[in-house]
Amino acid sequence: MPVLRSIRARFAREQPLAGVRVAACLHVTAETANLVRAFVAGGAEVGLCAANPISTQDDVADALSGEAEVLGRRGDDPVPHVIALAATEPQVTLDDGADLLSVLHAQGRAGTLLGGTEETTTGLVRLRALELACPVLAVNEARTERLFNDHYGTGQSTLDGILRATNLLLAGRTFVVVGYGWTGRGIANRARGAGAQVIVCEIDPMRALEARMEGFEVMPALLAAERGDVFVTVTGSRDVLGTEHFARMKDGAVLANAGHFDIEIDLGALRAAAAGGVREVLPLVDSYDLGDGRRLNLLASGRVVNLAAGQGHPAAVMDMSFANQALAVEHLVRHGSELAPGVHPVPDAVDSEVARLKLESLGVEIDEATEGQLRYGEGWGRR
Ligand code: ADE
16 A cells, blocks of 8 residues: 555654544454554554444454554444444544444534544435534545545455355346446446446436446336346445345346445345245355245345455555545644534545555656646636
8 A cells, every 4th residue: 555655654754643533433454454554653542443343354453453442343233332432532533434423423522523534425425414513524525536446446346246255257247237326337347347238227317328328228227127137236325126126137136235335225125025035055145035936146135245245445445545534634633623514525635645646656757737837727717
């Protein structure tokens, strides 16, 4: 993680987080450990708990324990740990799904924070619905984050999770992506790259049009239900595949969710449809027997498949996310008290710095605008 490494080296020199209490509710992985170490190098006191207990790497949690307070291990109920972390009186929070800040908000304590950051689309939806008492930087929406995390990262790791769980050959299959946001685009492109025929289902006309112009088939989910061999939900919403879809699906169809919560596939409806019972046929693959000769295969109990069945994002992706997180936290420590409560974009300067450091790590050089070009741009700005 070269970008984060260079930030960590600067943090160690400059100590921008000296004495700041940072609480992070993230996936407890080796990549997150590097972020924690960057904060500790910058002088912070760090507490960490899992945003999703199934992704916790216990060896990482153990290894970090001397450097930060790490609450919980794989499979634990996350709620008591989130509440315990909230009780440590953090000054800055980091969330992957908004659980920690939601607890502080519900306790009326968010106003004591310099601010928080949010890593996911789902978390931002939750936070924007609240009357927040502190500023939050939308790391999820930083340009560098979107490109690497949503597009390349989740695109690749979702396919990786599906393939690890099933060992399916994707070439020649019909692969249905429900939701064409940044993540859906990444998944659709990777599936096409693997030789699948890709169908996109999307409720937003602009996104649906874009999918069509990119060369994907676009249609309502009920029609796609009849065609798909593999279905991936990535909408951030709930019950996007339900009773009517299951009724039309082919025998052997594979169902996976790449959205943050396990609510995108209606699991209650799937259980209700399984007149012939449910059987684990492979680790992470449950076969739902519909009692009419058809079986539907649900991966990872409908939980976020890239983390539950794969290893999550590659380090090169988390390098960009966590570089944004590190610089966003530094920004909150320096300027959080000047920011109004509510969700704010990550400052452009942070985004540009992350992109610059990444290019530097790749050994890529770029041009700078000349004096004349700068004056030209400014001239237009004054008109
Ligand atoms: N989210 C997705 N992949 C991750 C990873 N490897 N570490 C932390 N958070 C993640």
